[in-house]
Amino acid sequence: xxxxxxxxxxxxxxxxxxxxxxxxxxxxxxxxxxxxxxxxxxxxxxxxxxxxxxxxxxxxxxxxxxxxxxxxxxxxxxxxxxxxxxxxxxxxxxxxxxxxxxxxxxxxxxxxxxxxxxxxxxxxxxxxxxxxxxxxxxxxxxxxxxxxxxxxxxxxxxxxxxxxxxxxxxxxxxxxxxxxxxxxxxxxxxxxxxxxxxxxxxxxxxxxxxxxxxxxxxxxxxxxxxxxxxxxxxxxxxxxxxxxxxxxxxxxx
Amino acid sequence: xxxxxxxxxxxxxxxxxxxxxxxxxxxxxxxxxxxxxxxxxxxxxxxxxxxxxxxxxxxxxxxxxxxxxxxxxxxxxxxxxxxxxxxxxxxxxxxxxxxxxxxxxxxxxxxxxxxxxxxxxxxxxxxxxxxxxxxxxxxxxxxxxxxxxxxxxxxxxxxxxxxxxxxxxxxxxxxxxxxxxxxxxxxxxxxxxxxxxxxxxxxxxxxxxxxxxxxxxxxxxxxxxxxxxxxxxxxxxxxxxxxxxxxxxxxxxxxxxxxxxxxxxx
Numbered sequence: 001x002x003x004x005x006x007x008x009x010x011x012x013x014x015x016x017x018x019x020x021x022x023x024x025x026x027x028x029x030x031x032x033x034x035x036x037x038x039x040x041x042x043x044x045x046x047x048x049x050x051x052x053x054x055x056x057x058x059x060x061x062x063x064x065x066x067x068x069x070x071x072x073x074x075x076x077x078x079x080x081x082x083x084x085x086x087x088x089x090x091x092x093x094x095x096x097x098x099x100x101x102x103x104x105x106x107x108x109x110x111x112x113x114x115x116x117x118x119x120x121x122x123x124x125x126x127x128x129x130x131x132x133x134x135x136x137x138x139x140x141x142x143x144x145x146x147x148x149x150x151x152x153x154x155x156x157x158x159x160x161x162x163x164x165x166x167x168x169x170x171x172x173x174x175x176x177x178x179x180x181x182x183x184x185x186x187x188x189x190x191x192x193x194x195x196x197x198x199x200x201x202x203x204x205x206x207x208x209x210x211x212x213x214x215x216x217x218x219x220x221x222x223x224x225x226x227x228x229x230x231x232x233x234x235x236x237x238x239x240x241x242x243x244x245x246x247x248x249x250x251x252x253x
Numbered sequence: 254x255x256x257x258x259x260x261x262x263x264x265x266x267x268x269x270x271x272x273x274x275x276x277x278x279x280x281x282x283x284x285x286x287x288x289x290x291x292x293x294x295x296x297x298x299x300x301x302x303x304x305x306x307x308x309x310x311x312x313x314x315x316x317x318x319x320x321x322x323x324x325x326x327x328x329x330x331x332x333x334x335x336x337x338x339x340x341x342x343x344x345x346x347x348x349x350x351x352x353x354x355x356x357x358x359x360x361x362x363x364x365x366x367x368x369x370x371x372x373x374x375x376x377x378x379x380x381x382x383x384x385x386x387x388x389x390x391x392x393x394x395x396x397x398x399x400x401x402x403x404x405x406x407x408x409x410x411x412x413x414x415x416x417x418x419x420x421x422x423x424x425x426x427x428x429x430x431x432x433x434x435x436x437x438x439x440x441x442x443x444x445x446x447x448x449x450x451x452x453x454x455x456x457x458x459x460x461x462x463x464x465x466x467x468x469x470x471x472x473x474x475x476x477x478x479x480x481x482x483x484x485x486x487x488x489x490x491x492x493x494x495x496x497x498x499x500x501x502x503x504x505x506x507x508x509x510x511x512x513x514x515x516x517x518x519x
Contacts, residue, residue, distance in 0.1 A: 041405065
């Protein structure tokens with residue numbers, strides 16, 4: 001099966017920098033299969049996510065979407081790409097516009113992709129809110145009226161309202177309390193199961209990764225040191241860095 | 254001997270809403286207590302109240318006696334004498350806790366000089382030694398650096414060195430590892446554990462993460478919505494939580510952790 005998203009020999013650097021932040025990255029995301037990008041601060045996780053979102057361009061190698069090289073100038077392809085690939089960010093306190101009602105926030109992708117008029121969007125917004133377990137009247141309220149976990153649900157509703165195939169999530173639960181974290185992890189698992197959504201998740205939290213993703217790639221200093229099925233990578237780590245990460249996770253007595 | 258005795262502590266917001274309600278606990282000399290709870294549980298406000306550092310507009314009633322001094326209602330002058338000597342604090346975010354315009358060495362030399370009266374070369378040597386004790390490599394280089402020039406983990410070690418430089422009877426640590434990477438967190442917890450043990454210091458450790466608290470303390474107080482839910486040995490709380498809220502907390506932590514175990518099975 002053609003990967004939905006694929007990086008082949010990709011390198012990237014910050015504007016004006018002389019060295020690459022990530023290099024020699026090859027990975028593929030197949031439809032319906034979820035991938036976790038794991039590593040610590042500065043490992044290049046967010047840079048990879050930016051490349052996968054088409055927000056940064058590689059200095060070497062290629063980013064492919066449905067088998068074709070991603071070309072930000074190709075408007076037709078970018079429209080298909082934006083519709084097919086949506087994202088959820090880490091901090092639901094800064095990723096939602098505080099001055100807009102939740103209904104307008106969730107409808108945003110439909111509007112900017114030109115998929116629906118305001119009236120046409122309403123039932124889709126209601127369905128998306130219901131899908132993430134929020135009451136229908138949530139659409140009329142503002143983000144500050146919701147807790148952190150509920151806000152992350154709103155962000156997930158916005159990302160899923162246009163029925164994308166891939167959800168890119170940057171540390172989607174790390175800003176949440178542990179009881180809320182479990183519930184949002186359950187919601188993401190349900191979206192995967194019921195809609196066949198492909199999830200690409202950046203996380204430093206190995207237990208969240210193990211709960212959600214079939215495949216894991218471990219990044220250290222901008223390079224992939226190990227990748228494979230999550231069971232294999234986290235169950236029988238081959239690289240000392242992966243072992244060190246696993247050993248560092250604090251466990252309950 | 255009781256070092257910190259909090260009883261009937263109530264903190265109210267400017268509008269009168271209670272943020273911490275009728276909270277009571279004690280920490281003996283050399284004892285370690287964990288305050289655990291989720292956002293909004295009042296755990297951080299409790300530590301600020303103990304140090305007399307609550308934001309303007311909040312009102313405190315009840316009692317918090319630290320090393321024999323009543324903190325609630327005490328004048329600023331008496332509190333200044335208390336802070337550092339009797340209790341020092343390490344906050345969650347070292348980037349905001351350290352002065353961005355002051356070299357790291359001076360931020361440690363300050364409290365050191367105040368406590369020991371050292372000057373000149375002797376003070377510099379003591380500063381390097383303090384940095385060395387929190388296992389910072391090249392103390393000379395780190396001492397000359399500004400906070401933004403070192404990593405997050407190194408910054409938190411500096412904050413810990415500054416707190417320990419005062420040789421406080423009580424170390425208050427408010428989510429000291431939440432902003433750190435998991436491997437850096439493990440080193441930091443180990444470091445706190447070792448240094449505190451050597452000095453027989455008491456610790457009040459605040460966190461939302463049961464597994465992290467369990468690494469450092471043996472007794473925990475669970476908080477929710479500004480009230481104490483239950484208190485006991487970490488082992489008992491994790492093994493046999495009595496209250497519904499604690500059960501929920503432990504079950505959530507276990508659920509995430511077990512995902513890791515399933516995958517570890519061959």
